[in-house]
Amino acid sequence: MLTMRGITKEFGGVSALKNVDLTVEAGQIHALLGENGAGKTTLLNILFGMPVIRATGGYRGTISIHGVPFSPKDPSEALAAGIGMVHQEFMLIPGFTVAENVKLNREPLRHASLGRVHPSLHILDRPAMAADTRQAFTSIGVNVDDWMMVAGLPVGHKQFVEIAREVDKHGTKLLILDEPTAVLTEVEAAQLIEALRRLAARGLGILFITHRLDEVLACASQISVLRDGELVACLPAAEASLRQLAEVMVGRPVERQPMPPRGTVTGASLRFEGFSVEMPGERVTGLDLEVQAGEILGIGGLAGHGKLGIANGVMGLYPARGQVSFDGEPFRLGQPIEALSRRIAFLSEDRRGVGLLLDAPIDYNLAFTSMNIEGRFLKRPLGVPWLTWRDSRGMRTHAEALISQLDIRCTGPDQAVRRLSGGNQQKVCIGRAITRQPRLLFASEPTRGIDVGAKSLILDLLARLNREAGVTIVITSSELAELRRICDRIAIIYRGRLARVLPPDASDADFGLAMAGRPPGGDL
Amino acid sequence: MNPRLLKPSPRTVPRLIIGAFVLGLLVLAAGKQLPVHLLISDSLVRTGMNGILVLAMVPSIQAGLGLNFGLPVGIICGLIGVLIAVEANVSGLAGLALSVAAAVPLALLAGSVYGRLLNRVKGQEMMVGTYLGFAVVSGMCVFWLIAPFTNPILIWVIGGTGLRYTTSLRHLFGGVLDNAWAFSLWGVKVPTGLLLTFLLACLLVHCHSRTRGGMAMHAAGQNPAFATASGVNTAKARIQGATLSTLLGAIGIIIYAQSFGFLQLYLAPLMMAFPAVAAVLIGGASTRQVTVGNVIIGTLLFQTLLTISLPVAQAVIGSDVTEVIRLIVANGTILYALTRLDGGGQ
Numbered sequence: 122m123l124t125m126r127g128i129t130k131e132f133g134g135v136s137a138l139k140n141v142d143l144t145v146e147a148g149q150i151h152a153l154l155g156e157n158g159a160g161k162t163t164l165l166n167i168l169f170g171m172p173v174i175r176a177t178g179g180y181r182g183t184i185s186i187h188g189v190p191f192s193p194k195d196p197s198e199a200l201a202a203g204i205g206m207v208h209q210e211f212m213l214i215p216g217f218t219v220a221e222n223v224k225l226n227r228e229p230l231r232h233a234s235l236g237r238v239h240p241s242l243h244i245l246d247r248p249a250m251a252a253d254t255r256q257a258f259t260s261i262g263v264n265v266d267d268w269m270m271v272a273g274l275p276v277g278h279k280q281f282v283e284i285a286r287e288v289d290k291h292g293t294k295l296l297i298l299d300e301p302t303a304v305l306t307e308v309e310a311a312q313l314i315e316a317l318r319r320l321a322a323r324g325l326g327i328l329f330i331t332h333r334l335d336e337v338l339a340c341a342s343q344i345s346v347l348r349d350g351e352l353v354a355c356l357p358a359a360e361a362s363l364r365q366l367a368e369v370m371v372g373r374p375v376e377r378q379p380m381p382p383r384g385t386v387t388g389a390s391l392r393f394e395g396f397s398v399e400m401p402g403e404r405v406t407g408l409d410l411e412v413q414a415g416e417i418l419g420i421g422g423l424a425g426h427g428k429l430g431i432a433n434g435v436m437g438l439y440p441a442r443g444q445v446s447f448d449g450e451p452f453r454l455g456q457p458i459e460a461l462s463r464r465i466a467f468l469s470e471d472r473r474g475v476g477l478l479l480d481a482p483i484d485y486n487l488a489f490t491s492m493n494i495e496g497r498f499l500k501r502p503l504g505v506p507w508l509t510w511r512d513s514r515g516m517r518t519h520a521e522a523l524i525s526q527l528d529i530r531c532t533g534p535d536q537a538v539r540r541l542s543g544g545n546q547q548k549v550c551i552g553r554a555i556t557r558q559p560r561l562l563f564a565s566e567p568t569r570g571i572d573v574g575a576k577s578l579i580l581d582l583l584a585r586l587n588r589e590a591g592v593t594i595v596i597t598s599s600e601l602a603e604l605r606r607i608c609d610r611i612a613i614i615y616r617g618r619l620a621r622v623l624p625p626d627a628s629d630a631d632f633g634l635a636m637a638g639r640p641p642g643g644d645l
Numbered sequence: 646m647n648p649r650l651l652k653p654s655p656r657t658v659p660r661l662i663i664g665a666f667v668l669g670l671l672v673l674a675a676g677k678q679l680p681v682h683l684l685i686s687d688s689l690v691r692t693g694m695n696g697i698l699v700l701a702m703v704p705s706i707q708a709g710l711g712l713n714f715g716l717p718v719g720i721i722c723g724l725i726g727v728l729i730a731v732e733a734n735v736s737g738l739a740g741l742a743l744s745v746a747a748a749v750p751l752a753l754l755a756g757s758v759y760g761r762l763l764n765r766v767k768g769q770e771m772m773v774g775t776y777l778g779f780a781v782v783s784g785m786c787v788f789w790l791i792a793p794f795t796n797p798i799l800i801w802v803i804g805g806t807g808l809r810y811t812t813s814l815r816h817l818f819g820g821v822l823d824n825a826w827a828f829s830l831w832g833v834k835v836p837t838g839l840l841l842t843f844l845l846a847c848l849l850v851h852c853h854s855r856t857r858g859g860m861a862m863h864a865a866g867q868n869p870a871f872a873t874a875s876g877v878n879t880a881k882a883r884i885q886g887a888t889l890s891t892l893l894g895a896i897g898i899i900i901y902a903q904s905f906g907f908l909q910l911y912l913a914p915l916m917m918a919f920p921a922v923a924a925v926l927i928g929g930a931s932t933r934q935v936t937v938g939n940v941i942i943g944t945l946l947f948q949t950l951l952t953i954s955l956p957v958a959q960a961v962i963g964s965d966v967t968e969v970i971r972l973i974v975a976n977g978t979i980l981y982a983l984t985r986l987d988g989g990g991q
Binding site: 436438457458461462467469471475476477479480481489490492493494496499508509510511 | 867876
């Protein structure tokens with residue numbers, strides 16, 4: 122029914138999709154698997170005619186529906202062609218009832234005399250709306266009351282309302298679900314999969330996007346796997362195994378970075394017991410993990426499973442609970458000052474939002490935390506003990522030293538960091554961390570948004586900081602290959618907890634399975 | 646503030662337009678045979694008179710609270726300080742000092758309460774500040790009627806209770822700063838004491854922004870997430886900014902009153918935040934970035950414009966359109982700045 126041939130898409134010279142072929146048959150549930158950044162969302166955006174695609178230069182390749190060529194310029198064309206989309210974020214109006222949401226803008230009308238003035242003045246035919254809604258829910262086999270307010274519904278039911286809306290649209294032939302189970306409980310997910318099966322049995326084509334391996338095997342009839350924008354596998358579900366899927370999803374060549382010899386360990390250890398962090402979208406729920414003094418520990422896992430929450434929780438930026446000990450001593454959670462005063466440094470994943478004062482110069486960015494915590498780079502001009510003053514010269518000298526040590530490409534210490542490239546901005550962040558003479562450094566997504574050449578420079582800096590200065594480093598990254606390049610051990614986080622700790626040379630399949638929350642060697 | 650952070654941007658546009666307009670008016674005034682030296686004298690007095698009220702915008706913007714439209718909160722504290730000095734009948738510099746001494750604790754208290762309120766309405770500080778200012782001024786109208794002051798020059802002649810709308814400070818400390826070390830140069834009378842007071846206040850605010858606390862406050866304003874991650878208590882920094890701004894508002898109105906020669910109560914403070922806001926914006930500040938230099942240039946330009954536009958307009962058009970021009974310039978500038986909230990951004 123849907124055929125995509127040779128789909129290629131570039132964003133500013135970086136290719137996001139390379140020659141992807143995809144076919145969805147009527148009555149088939151087709152699962153599209155891939156890590157974060159594999160190109161799943163880009164493919165959907167092309168299919169749905171999202172404006173971002175045209176704004177960035179369009180795509181190459183052909184799409185056809187029932188043999189008719191199709192190249193949507195905006196989402197309304199995709200809707201007209203019979204493509205229904207269930208979004209990751211719910212596109213529902215909370216203050217409307219279920220029926221009003223399902224029938225929104227397609228309401229059956231009763232003619233009223235005012236309607237002659239303008240069609241929008243006709244009256245809604247509420248009994249007909251309710252009947253249509255009930256029929257849509259019957260066809261997906263769930264029971265949601267049509268008169269309920271959407272605001273009060275459980276998350277799973279909201280998802281069903283979205284599906285019912287797409288089903289109710291006459292002419293929906295292909296239903297696309299973008300990670301529909303990400304927010305659902307296991308019971309709700311099972312219910313959803315059941316509903317999808319019913320819809321497929323009625324002849325709808327379903328394209329189901331996810332990174333949960335077990336669900337794919339439970340419901341799909343055909344499975345495609347994307348990796349780095351390429352279609353690396355396309356096979357019937359009956360022939361696939363969990364281990365095989367895990368391997369193709371994460372597998373890519375890994376080259377181990379040559380590491381400098383290990384010097385004296387000055388870093389501290391950190392131990393988590395029942396550690397939980399309330400970070401929206403990255404919740405940690407009861408983590409048990411030990412970071413050994415002087416090692417580089419990698420933290421990996423899929424987006425949304427909580428790997429980013431760990432560092433943010435320790436740094437006191439989000440509410441956290443549980444037992445944490447730093448060098449064997451108890452560590453107080455919830456206050457940034459505790460982590461900072463114990464010389465824990467942090468490179469935030471949100472470099473421009475949290476990591477830098479964009480409009481301030483380099484020297485100020487480098488010195489600020491040390492100045493605020495330890496009172497460095499301050500002088501007492503009048504000899505009064507309580508009157509402390511910015512030591513501009515000291516800041517400048519320090520900045521000049523770091524600029525040459527870290528090779529920060531800039532016009533001088535007084536350049537605003539906004540004007541620097543991503544890699545150099547990250548070096549400024551590392552410089553500020555080094556200024557604190559840290560005993561433990563959290564580096565969250567240290568190479569995100571940095572071009573390939575600068576990536577290895579940043580990783581090399583971190584490796585040297587660990588091996589030469591002996592600092593304990595915890596790197597959190599979505600790029601497994603990068604963790605395997607420099608880490609001593611890699612902890613994989615699944616649903617807010619530790620799934621496994623693996624050596625960097627473990628097999629692709631082991632990493633893939635751990636990310637899917639499966640025991641080693643396990644299969645269905 | 647660091648001059649390195651002052652970079653050319655669309656924020657300089659109002660400064661250039663108003664600057665050109667002021668120059669044009671001066672040329673016109675000279676052409677119409679108006680007493681230019683008197684106009685300049687008046688401009689200098691009005692600059693010194695309003696300067697500290699404009700300066701009150703600096704800590705507020707630095708702490709990330711935006712422009713302090715709640716300036717009347719500080720102004721009320723300053724008015725109470727003056728009332729206390731008048732009630733005690735202290736004249737000269739001592740009276741001025743007593744006013745300030747009485748106003749400071751009130752302003753510190755009111756400012757910290759104001760800051761705590763603003764912490765509850767993050768993102769809407771300017772709107773909440775505007776209406777808080779209106780509410781406080783209106784509420785204080787009741788206080789002025791029942792306040793326990795007894796000095797006959799303060800209270801209504803008939804009836805004997807309640808404070809007057811306007812009280813003359815002429816015999817107490819009206820003009821003490823204006824006349825201190827004042828001298829004339831080419832017919833221009835320079836109010837040395839007044840200008841020095843303004844510049845001293847500017848220097849203190851500038852120095853504060855170089856201290857540890859001032860830098861922490863500024864970081865909290867520029868990027869709260871960064872400041873928190875560096876161990877700054879952003880809630881406290883914002884309270885600090887609101888308190889300092891309120892304090893400067895209180896001192897500012899005392900300096901204003903001594904120069905004006907009258908103490909104005911009731912609805913007089915209602916709109917006082919607006920000219921101060923307009924002046925700092927004309928000087929090149931945005932709702933997120935400001936320097937003391939913006940304050941000095943902005944006050945000078947805005948007040949000179951107001952002073953000379955009246956006689957020039959009268960001479961050229963033949964009718965009084967000053968009030969109209971003042972409103973167009975003040976509110977137009979505020980509108981311009983608020984529509985480009987990220988004036989300092991990319």
